[in-house]
Amino acid sequence: MKQILLLPLALWLVSCSLSSDAKTSASDVSAVRNSANAAYSDLGQTSGQPSAQTANPSANPSANPSADQGQAAINAQSSGTCPDDTDLRGEGIDADYNQAVVLAQKAIAAQIQSTVSAATHTKVSSTEDADGHEIIKSSFDMETKVLAHLENAQDAKVVLKQPHNGKVKVVACMSRNDAMKPFRFKAGVLQDSLHLYAKTYEGASHPLQKNKTYKLGRQVYIRYVANREILRSFGMVDEASSAATDADYAYMHNDFSQFLSTYAMYFEAPENDVERSIFSVVSQNFSVVSGQCKGGLVLKAGVLDQNCKEGSLGIKCSATLTLTGSSCEGERYFELHASAAGTGKYDEAEAMDRLNKNIGKAEWFADWRRELNRWRMK
Numbered sequence: 569m570k571q572i573l574l575l576p577l578a579l580w581l582v583s584c585s586l587s588s589d590a591k592t593s594a595s596d597v598s599a600v601r602n603s604a605n606a607a608y609s610d611l612g613q614t615s616g617q618p619s620a621q622t623a624n625p626s627a628n629p630s631a632n633p634s635a636d637q638g639q640a641a642i643n644a645q646s647s648g649t650c651p652d653d654t655d656l657r658g659e660g661i662d663a664d665y666n667q668a669v670v671l672a673q674k675a676i677a678a679q680i681q682s683t684v685s686a687a688t689h690t691k692v693s694s695t696e697d698a699d700g701h702e703i704i705k706s707s708f709d710m711e712t713k714v715l716a717h718l719e720n721a722q723d724a725k726v727v728l729k730q731p732h733n734g735k736v737k738v739v740a741c742m743s744r745n746d747a748m749k750p751f752r753f754k755a756g757v758l759q760d761s762l763h764l765y766a767k768t769y770e771g772a773s774h775p776l777q778k779n780k781t782y783k784l785g786r787q788v789y790i791r792y793v794a795n796r797e798i799l800r801s802f803g804m805v806d807e808a809s810s811a812a813t814d815a816d817y818a819y820m821h822n823d824f825s826q827f828l829s830t831y832a833m834y835f836e837a838p839e840n841d842v843e844r845s846i847f848s849v850v851s852q853n854f855s856v857v858s859g860q861c862k863g864g865l866v867l868k869a870g871v872l873d874q875n876c877k878e879g880s881l882g883i884k885c886s887a888t889l890t891l892t893g894s895s896c897e898g899e900r901y902f903e904l905h906a907s908a909a910g911t912g913k914y915d916e917a918e919a920m921d922r923l924n925k926n927i928g929k930a931e932w933f934a935d936w937r938r939e940l941n942r943w944r945m946k
Contacts, residue, residue, distance in 0.1 A: 683801050726739070755795050781820075782824040830862045832862070832864040836866065838869055842869075848928060849927065850940070861896035
């Protein structure tokens with residue numbers, strides 16, 4: 569409201585000034601910036617009352633501080649100059665004032681994105697052959713696209729509103745410190761999250777928990793690195809805090825890499841034909857090794873309730889198939905069950921042969937596959 573009231577007064581005072589003193593230069597950029605700096609505080613007030621300079625043009629400005637502020641606001645309104653050379657400046661022109669402000673804010677956002685893109689392109693390109701490059705690159709893209717609008721648009725101050733070819737022209741300014749507020753806040757949240765994941769990982773012994781915690785922590789770290797590069801492009805990174813976050817991730821990454829170096833699915837040697845049929849199905853779908861467990865998952869096939877009975881179609885042999893997964897030290901993680909059967913027309917041997925062939929068809933394996941997929945570590 570204050571800005572709207574100042575506009576006609578600004579035009580009147582400027583015309584008076586030009587007529588009374590032709591020697592006064594409107595291009596004195598230094599003086600205008602000083603005036604605009606003072607205008608920031610004046611434009612941020614909510615009062616709709618005119619300043620003393622506006623209410624009484626003949627008053628002595630040096631004896632009236634509020635008059636100086638009012639004149640500063642007028643100078644800022646007439647020039648559209650930002651208080652500081654490093655401020656981000658955006659212009660917007662539209663028939664609607666509010667839409668013109670939005671366009672000015674988008675122009676500021678575009679400047680932030682341009683600076684970020686230039687600063688992060690080299691960073692992303694330099695990690696072209698590094699592990700996880702594509703994820704990191706996608707993360708940078710995601711973070712910069714967020715800047716299509718300003719999260720803290722209220723921090724963009726309007727320093728100029730004037731008619732322009734039947735529309736309204738608006739100039740808004742934002743300090744770099746204000747522009748980076750959302751990113752500094754996000755950095756703190758991500759750092760706290762990663763530190764929590766590092767502590768959780770440190771206390772995890774179960775393979776699935778280690779795997780899940782590391783992957784979640786890695787996602788957070790990738791987002792943090794992308795956000796940090798945005799802050800760094802504006803020279804606003806807390807390097808000590810950043811180093812601590814790097815250390816949290818390095819601990820998880822190094823420990824998980826060591827964990828993966830010995831992780832495998834070990835299969836205990838089968839003891840009968842049914843167990844060998846189970847082993848055949850598992851080994852066709854998953855990479856398994858034999859020998860002494862050095863780290864990972866120990867798989868053991870088993871058979872329960874195996875029996876053969878005569879029926880109307882011949883002899884039917886059935887069995888409950890089992891697969892247990894344990895740690896190298898013998899801690900049981902899971903036990904899977906499935907049923908299979910085979911019928912022989914002539915004797916039990918034929919029925920057992922059909923049972924093993926049906927096991928090989930693996931129609932029962934879907935549930936086992938889902939569970940074993942959870943134990944594939946990457």
